[in-house]
Amino acid sequence: MSLTNAPDPAIRAAIVKQDLDNVLHPIVQHKLLETRQIVVTGGHGSTIVDADGTEYLDAMAGLWCVNIGYGRAELADVAAEQMRQLAYYPHTAMNVPAAELAESINGLMGGGYHTYFVNSGSEANEAGIKIARQYAKHEYPGQFRFKTVSRYFSYHGTTMATLDAGGLGERKAKFEPFSGDFVHVAPPYCYRCPLGLKHPSCEMACVKNMETTIIGEGPESVAEVIVEPIMSAMGVVPSPDGYLSEVQALCRKYGILLHVDEVINGFGRTGKMFGHQHYNVSPDIMAIAKGISSAYLPIAATVVKNEVFQSFYGEVSENRQVGQVNTYGGHAVSAAVATRNIEIMLEEKLAERAAETGAYLMDGLRTLLRHPNVGDVRGKGLLIGVELVKDKATKEPIGAEKLGQVVEACREAGLLVGRAGAGGKMGNTVALSPPLVITRAECDRVVEILDRVITAVCV
Ligand SMILES: Cc1ncc(COP(=O)(O)O)c(C=O)c1O
DSSP states (O other), X not given: OOOOSSOOHHHHHXXXXXXXXXXXXXXXXXXXXXXXXXXXXXXXXXXXXXXXXXXXXXXXXXXXXXXXXXXXHHHHHHHHHHHHHOOOOOTXXXXXXXXXXXXXXXXXXXXXXEEEEESSHHHHHHHHHHHHHHHHHHHXXXXXXXXXXXXXXXXXXXXXXXXXXXXXXXXXXXXXXOOSOEEEEOOOOGGGOTTSOOTTTTOSHHHHHHHHHHHHHOGGGEEEEEEOSEETTTTSEEOOTTHHHHHHHHHHHHTOEEEEEOTTTTTTTTSSSSGGGGTTOOOSEEEXXXXXXXXXXXXXXXXXXXXXXXXXXXXXXXXXXXXXXXXXXXXXXXXXXXXXXXXXXXHTTHHXXXXXXHHHXXXXXXXXXXXXXXXXXEEETTEEEEEXXXXXXXXXXXXXXXXXXXXXXXXXXXXXXXXESSSGGGOOEEEEOOOTTOOHHHHHHHXXXXXXXXXXXXX
């Protein structure tokens, strides 16, 4: 069965049945899919199309990832051409597209980095965690540095280690217990400061708390600190000024690697090529995924500073090489598509465009602060969170159920938005992460629909 032409309700119904009878979907309840589903058959720009012809403005770019927008046929040509030339060979050998892509990434970082290829953001962070541990084994003989320090309410992936690195208890509960190798500290969530303080008079108490944690754990047991510069899952919360550079200073002080998760923040999303570039820090390890290929094919990477790379370099007898392999790492077709995707971003100045359109969208969304239920509007570039509260004075969260109603009402109005927040009652933020090609007219629609929906659902 295929559905590329005119909408046909009978074919759509048959596909829905085929799916329900055979597919196990991630994270959504199947019972809901029985009555309400999107069968995506196409997309263009910031719009996706259902098999019944309904168009949705996708203000989430899929799962925060289709940065250059839908329907870029030229990437299909790049993939086909590379597949004819060479689809795949393991990355223990070299291939042309992966070498080109690594060079391109190194250029985006201003030089000084090597890239290790994997297939998803989770794998990129997982490899980063393992590289930090292996680095510590090489560089600190006699010490046992294996811990990762992370922040509560962060999300770093779905594998056991990256889920453990994340700080979302609700996401972890079904899979506990975890190893205990991941130590969590309070996040820099200034709208709801966990320490009850105000920035900047707090004098970055959360970083001091991180230092206390490192000292308490024993610095010689800590391999790395992992941070997402703008914390997406927590509710799209940018780092306060000065925070990341103080975290970096802490890492340097205790010989700990700084691992930056750019899986969502990266590739133009925040108005710069990488999120950390807003904050004047330089990652030792960086995880990238999603926007690297705008999800046209799966590919991701762990990018390491040359000082880290050097630790893995030596005689064969020293056994210093990266101690893992994954079958599809450096896949030639995915790499060729990712390289062209990055070229498109640079040619069309999509990071700059994200900064400009993001500022426009942010201005529009800030008008929603007049609603009694809109507590905070924040973000950078085209990565934005609208936090909903029951009461602005107490900041009591509006609740996950109400947020679900907002998301559903937006969908009925033809707008796809995401949900974020610290989980439970705190899952109270509308997330916006549209393709970087979203137009101003489409931004107006986002604001207009959210305005209408919040009025109808929340008050
Ligand atoms: C910040 C962050 N890191 C890592 C991941 C994991 O990426 P993936 O789903 O590709 O494994 C995600 C996924 O959304 C993410 O948001």
